[in-house]
Amino acid sequence: MGHYLISLDLSDKLCLVIGGGQVAERKVYSLIESGALVRVVGPELTPGLKDMVESGRILYRQGQYLPADLNNIFLVISATDNKEVNRQVAEDCASRNLLVNIVDTPEKCNFFVPAVVKRGGLSIAVSTSGRSPLLARKIREELETTYGLQYGEFLDLIADIRRDVINNVSDKNKKKEILENMVCDEVLDFLKSGRMDMVKERILSAYRSGRT
Numbered sequence: 001m002g003h004y005l006i007s008l009d010l011s012d013k014l015c016l017v018i019g020g021g022q023v024a025e026r027k028v029y030s031l032i033e034s035g036a037l038v039r040v041v042g043p044e045l046t047p048g049l050k051d052m053v054e055s056g057r058i059l060y061r062q063g064q065y066l067p068a069d070l071n072n073i074f075l076v077i078s079a080t081d082n083k084e085v086n087r088q089v090a091e092d093c094a095s096r097n098l099l100v101n102i103v104d105t106p107e108k109c110n111f112f113v114p115a116v117v118k119r120g121g122l123s124i125a126v127s128t129s130g131r132s133p134l135l136a137r138k139i140r141e142e143l144e145t146t147y148g149l150q151y152g153e154f155l156d157l158i159a160d161i162r163r164d165v166i167n168n169v170s171d172k173n174k175k176k177e178i179l180e181n182m183v184c185d186e187v188l189d190f191l192k193s194g195r196m197d198m199v200k201e202r203i204l205s206a207y208r209s210g211r212t
């Protein structure tokens, strides 16, 4: 059965990562990038995680996992190398209806973490439904070469105009025409080749001609 892909708003949500190893570190980075408040529990930390504790970017309780660590938590990632601990976390989370990811047991997860290309507000996520994370990574790397940094800048530009159009253009056809022209093939071709001057010119003219 396929997964239902959603885009979670984690800003200021308290998320728990259990374990302080390599996998925990990767998951912590992606949570922090999404604005989550992250707490890590584990007897020891990688140097990268240690830095994050010292610079105040994450909270840390040194020690073994305890069920009380789940209090007030929105989302849990269990990234220990101990199967029994991971199994216990899965059970504790299921009884509390928490969002939970157990890194060594896909069947106990109620969400997977996809491989993601981020370009400002644009996120391109790749999931293989847990079947081959390495393939997800390879496809993410390929997408990174196709979708450069200019896509984030482009999204900012068209998002502002779109908001203006939604608020100020009442004619449905005109609204549709402006929104479609901003992402027409010609604009996307200029974007792909990094011609931001032409991109800006074309989207402004799409906006102006739609408003007259």
Ligand SMILES: C[C@@]1(CC(=O)O)C2=NC(=C\c3[nH]c(c(CCC(=O)O)c3CC(=O)O)Cc3[nH]c(c(CC(=O)O)c3CCC(=O)O)/C=C3\N/C(=C\2)[C@@H](CCC(=O)O)[C@]3(C)CC(=O)O)/[C@H]1CCC(=O)O
Residues within 6 Å of the ligand: 026, 027, 030, 101, 102, 103, 104, 105, 106, 109, 111, 112, 113, 114, 115, 116, 126, 127, 128, 129, 130, 131, 132, 133, 134, 135, 136, 137, 140
């Ligand atoms: C995408 C990514 C996101 C991230 O972690 O941030 C991610 N794994 C990544 C890399 C990666 N993981 C593994 C390898 C080694 C090669 C291999 O095993 O294939 C590599 C490759 C590498 O490290 O380069 C090993 C591995 N992974 C899982 C298991 C357990 C199992 O399958 O039983 C084992 C065996 C452990 C063991 O051997 O004991 C399970 C999961 N890994 C997932 C996500 C979820 C499914 C995502 C999907 O739907 O595809 C899921 C189900 C749960 C979860 O973790 O969310 C990230 C790439 C990020 C990027 O580069 O952009």
Ligand SMILES: NC(=O)c1ccc[n+]([C@@H]2O[C@H](COP(=O)([O-])OP(=O)(O)OC[C@H]3O[C@@H](n4cnc5c(N)ncnc54)[C@H](O)[C@@H]3O)[C@@H](O)[C@H]2O)c1
Residues within 6 Å of the ligand: 018, 019, 020, 021, 022, 023, 024, 041, 042, 043, 044, 045, 063, 064, 065, 079, 080, 081, 082, 085, 102, 103, 104, 133
């Ligand atoms: N899902 C994925 O993407 C993925 C990728 C690679 C590996 N894995 C799995 O993830 C597991 C962890 O891999 P790793 O490379 O991070 O291992 P690691 O050895 O670097 O880290 C494991 C961490 O778990 C901590 N730990 C052990 N018992 C604990 C407890 N009771 N409470 C809290 N913390 C505890 C250890 O102190 C250590 O910091 C592996 O066993 C592997 O099966 C998953």
